[in-house]
Amino acid sequence: MQYIRLDIKRFYNNRLIQVMLLLLLVVMIASPISVYYTNMKWDKFAEVIGIHPFQYWLLMDSVGWGHSIYHAFFWVFPVISTGLIYFSEKDSSVYELLVIRGDKKTYYFSKALVQFITTFMNFVILLSINVTVTYMLYSTDAPLTEQYRYFVPKEGMFCTPFYNIDPIYMIFLYVLLNALTIALLSVLILGIQEIFVFKNRYMAVLIPFLGIFVSYYITSLLLNEHTNYDLGIILQPRATSAMTTIISGKDVGLVFGVLTLLDVAILLVGYIRNREVC
Amino acid sequence: MKKISTYILIGCLSLMCLSATAFAATSTFSSTLKAKQKDTEVSTIRKATDTQSFKVTITDIGKDESALCVWTEGDLGKNFSSPYNQMGVETKSFDYTKTARIGKNITLNIDNPVYRTYAVPVVGEWTPN
Numbered sequence: 332m333q334y335i336r337l338d339i340k341r342f343y344n345n346r347l348i349q350v351m352l353l354l355l356l357v358v359m360i361a362s363p364i365s366v367y368y369t370n371m372k373w374d375k376f377a378e379v380i381g382i383h384p385f386q387y388w389l390l391m392d393s394v395g396w397g398h399s400i401y402h403a404f405f406w407v408f409p410v411i412s413t414g415l416i417y418f419s420e421k422d423s424s425v426y427e428l429l430v431i432r433g434d435k436k437t438y439y440f441s442k443a444l445v446q447f448i449t450t451f452m453n454f455v456i457l458l459s460i461n462v463t464v465t466y467m468l469y470s471t472d473a474p475l476t477e478q479y480r481y482f483v484p485k486e487g488m489f490c491t492p493f494y495n496i497d498p499i500y501m502i503f504l505y506v507l508l509n510a511l512t513i514a515l516l517s518v519l520i521l522g523i524q525e526i527f528v529f530k531n532r533y534m535a536v537l538i539p540f541l542g543i544f545v546s547y548y549i550t551s552l553l554l555n556e557h558t559n560y561d562l563g564i565i566l567q568p569r570a571t572s573a574m575t576t577i578i579s580g581k582d583v584g585l586v587f588g589v590l591t592l593l594d595v596a597i598l599l600v601g602y603i604r605n606r607e608v609c
Numbered sequence: 610m611k612k613i614s615t616y617i618l619i620g621c622l623s624l625m626c627l628s629a630t631a632f633a634a635t636s637t638f639s640s641t642l643k644a645k646q647k648d649t650e651v652s653t654i655r656k657a658t659d660t661q662s663f664k665v666t667i668t669d670i671g672k673d674e675s676a677l678c679v680w681t682e683g684d685l686g687k688n689f690s691s692p693y694n695q696m697g698v699e700t701k702s703f704d705y706t707k708t709a710r711i712g713k714n715i716t717l718n719i720d721n722p723v724y725r726t727y728a729v730p731v732v733g734e735w736t737p738n
Contacts (some may be wrong), residue, residue, distance in 0.1 A: 393722035
């Protein structure tokens with residue numbers, strides 16, 4: 332328990348993580364506000380395009396600048412979310428002191444658990460703030476325009492049953508999926524940092540980032556004919572309305588299952604790799 | 610003097626012929642939308658009328674795609690219509706959001722709303738009217 336408390340404190344005191352959270356908070360709030368006021372300059376916008384909030388939350392609004400920033404830096408978030416805390420501890424005598432205090436198994440378990448929980452909660456909260464701001468600006472009572480139908484998920488998509496209950500359920504499904512992905516990727520990055528000895532902080536950031544980004548890129552190209560298994564596509568709500576390939580619940584389950592198993596495997600290797608120390 | 614007038618007349622007639630093609634009412638396009646980058650400028654046509662709407666027909670989108678964002682820009686890259694307008698394989702007319710006069714160069718932009726790792730081809734025709 333002491334490791335967990337200590338790790339949570341270290342995460343939220345970490346400057347890298349603080350800056351990332353602050354910048355993202357600004358994006359989550361400012362993006363829907365600026366998009367709203369820009370769009371409202373056209374007097375026919377509400378009548379032609381529509382003003383239902385489902386069209387304008389960050390993950391759905393492919394035109395908005397917040398959406399562009401989110402996707403441009405998506406593969407950076409998991410790396411920054413580690414705060415390089417493990418790397419800093421390992422690079423100094425702090426690591427030995429901490430491991431001696433308790434036991435190595437608990438130390439590594441706590442690192443992974445706190446990494447996952449804090450990253451997951453951070454992105455659930457950030458994306459939820461964006462959804463809240465969007466719902467405050469637009470109106471769920473607004474008439475649905477002809478353009479709105481281009482946002483409705485197709486039949487058979489894994490999110491369609493959620494949408495059919497109420498669009499807000501589909502929104503929070505995607506909030507959870509995106510937060511879960513970034514959390515799992517951050518644990519993967521932590522595992523990579525445990526396995527390899529990096530010369531300095533910059534290598535500890537760059538090499539894992541390149542590793543996951545290039546791996547995803549190659550996988551995505553190989554999955555050209557099977558976009559229903561493409562993680563990047565699964566995370567985008569627009570894919571369920573703008574694409575024809577049906578993404579089922581089983582497809583999503585399989586992809587996340589593989590990612591979770593990969594995390595466990597990498598963490599195990601990282602633990603075994605460091606077994607000899609202390 | 611007579612020779613100079615003749616050359617001037619030939620020059621004016623040539624210019625009129627060239628201008629006539631630049632005022633072509635409809636243009637076909639066949640383009641490739643880069644993997645999630647905004648503003649793929651597909652075609653530029655000079656407006657021939659004062660109609661405050663443009664019409665686009667998309668006849669083919671790459672496999673796996675069913676909807677694209679479609680909008681227009683003027684000479685300086687400023688939007689002349691909303692980038693929130695969308696369409697699939699169909700014909701649609703969209704209103705301009707600011708006055709587009711005769712003679713104005715209008716550029717059609719198309720964007721894929723889904724981030725992908727590979728390009729998406731699109732075929733169709735359009736007129737700025």
